[in-house]
Amino acid sequence: MKDKKAFKPCDLVLFGALGDLSRRKLLISLYRLENAQLIEPDTRIIGVDRHAHDNAQFIDIAYKSLQEFLNEAMDEVVWKRFSARLAYLQIDLTQTEQYKLLKSVTDSKTRVLVNYFAVSPFLFKNICQGLHQSGILTEESRMVMEKPIGHNLKSSKEINDVVANVFSEKQVFRIDHYLGKETVLNLLALRFANSIFTTNWNHNTIDHIQITVAEEVGIEGRWDYFDKTGQLRDMVQNHLLQILTFIAMEPPVNLEAESIHNEKIKVLKALRPITLNNVEEKTVRGQYSAGYLKGKAVPGYLEEEGANTESTTESFVALRVDIDNWRWAGVPFYLRTGKAMLSKRTEIVVYFKQLPHNIFSDSFRELPPNKLIIHLQPNEGVEIEMLNKIPGIDEHIKLKKTKLDLSFSEAFKKSRIFGGYEKLVLEAMRGNPTLFLSREEIEQAWTWIDSIQNAWQHLNAEPKSYPAGTWGPVASVALIARDGRAWEE
Numbered sequence: 001m002k003d004k005k006a007f008k009p010c011d012l013v014l015f016g017a018l019g020d021l022s023r024r025k026l027l028i029s030l031y032r033l034e035n036a037q038l039i040e041p042d043t044r045i046i047g048v049d050r051h052a053h054d055n056a057q058f059i060d061i062a063y064k065s066l067q068e069f070l071n072e073a074m075d076e077v078v079w080k081r082f083s084a085r086l087a088y089l090q091i092d093l094t095q096t097e098q099y100k101l102l103k104s105v106t107d108s109k110t111r112v113l114v115n116y117f118a119v120s121p122f123l124f125k126n127i128c129q130g131l132h133q134s135g136i137l138t139e140e141s142r143m144v145m146e147k148p149i150g151h152n153l154k155s156s157k158e159i160n161d162v163v164a165n166v167f168s169e170k171q172v173f174r175i176d177h178y179l180g181k182e183t184v185l186n187l188l189a190l191r192f193a194n195s196i197f198t199t200n201w202n203h204n205t206i207d208h209i210q211i212t213v214a215e216e217v218g219i220e221g222r223w224d225y226f227d228k229t230g231q232l233r234d235m236v237q238n239h240l241l242q243i244l245t246f247i248a249m250e251p252p253v254n255l256e257a258e259s260i261h262n263e264k265i266k267v268l269k270a271l272r273p274i275t276l277n278n279v280e281e282k283t284v285r286g287q288y289s290a291g292y293l294k295g296k297a298v299p300g301y302l303e304e305e306g307a308n309t310e311s312t313t314e315s316f317v318a319l320r321v322d323i324d325n326w327r328w329a330g331v332p333f334y335l336r337t338g339k340a341m342l343s344k345r346t347e348i349v350v351y352f353k354q355l356p357h358n359i360f361s362d363s364f365r366e367l368p369p370n371k372l373i374i375h376l377q378p379n380e381g382v383e384i385e386m387l388n389k390i391p392g393i394d395e396h397i398k399l400k401k402t403k404l405d406l407s408f409s410e411a412f413k414k415s416r417i418f419g420g421y422e423k424l425v426l427e428a429m430r431g432n433p434t435l436f437l438s439r440e441e442i443e444q445a446w447t448w449i450d451s452i453q454n455a456w457q458h459l460n461a462e463p464k465s466y467p468a469g470t471w472g473p474v475a476s477v478a479l480i481a482r483d484g485r486a487w488e489e
């Protein structure tokens, strides 16, 4: 093992092992962890699903998934090691008595049971009951689940309650895959390990902050799920609010899960509610129409396969968010996220305040503000935009905007950047809860989102159209322009 610290090996049970999440993400991440020699030697991976397969057939499915979804050449030695961990068990997840079968393939004395629920939440109750009645759960056992954890506060509470009947809060690992992304974690380092930012990170020096999570892909084959969900629930409730809490939270006393959760919850509680009174001024809903992506014609949302042509579900959201606390008073956060946009881009831009007086009016009538740009994906890195003197012996000092550019791939050439799932699957196996979400966080986020969703429902307005391959509806430009600002382009 490369890692010095040894962790207890696991029986990692993948419920829904033949499904999309398992084949596209989990098996791929596990293989990569195997490649990096980060999985404990005695850990086993047990696929559970309702189809009648044996171990060999499951191993074959895993092999094909890797061939299809792994973006690198497979190493036969690594595969040999990896496939030796794999086993399969046929269980009809709705049949409680069948979970007893797990007894024969798990060993609670030497391994921790980690149950990954890679299935739709409507099966959670069955799985919890089945596991409970099988008698294989111990205090050490864990369960891992991910979004959608409900589609509003009520349904999210129902899911959390079902799980809480069998697992205590400390046994529950709720995933938001953005929290496994290297650059999201780097926000902690950037903010709390660099004094230039710790002292300037507030309303005294920051004018406003923008968070953009733009995706190039449209809905493509996921229409049914997405249409019931919409971009606000699919992306803002979780990923964007998580990024926002990392940027806005107070310094935690340490990196323990509880300290970080507490600070994040305080931010979520301080979000100013968006209600019927202010929803029109603070939000924009959009839906893409046919357009061009990288020169290729693409269909509009209502023309996607399986689409209901009457749908008013949003595929784009822009928001002005205010945080009512001491640090952020008067500093708006502008959030935007959408499908079928011009390019894939996830970034945070911190705009610092303009200086009170300009002595360089020969170069700039108004001095452009300093900007800190954090690229989360692609091309992870950090840039600082600042003004410098153009070298020369002219009579007047001439300034130019320049960038201090820290690209992660350049600065950390030797380090491998892992994907979000790899990090989180590993942490779940190790039992480190820091990067997972607490129940309170999820429910607080839903409370805020429900208020927006209810206001939209009340207004019953059509989403604003934007052609695929653009930065969203014109109304989103107006949203920020009303405050005398513009989106970072």
Ligand code: BG6
Pocket (backbone or CB within 6 Å): 177, 215, 234, 235
């Ligand atoms: C998922 C959403 O949580 O995140 C998807 O359900 C979205 O709709 C995806 O495409 C984006 O993730 P990433 O890591 O590609 O930014």
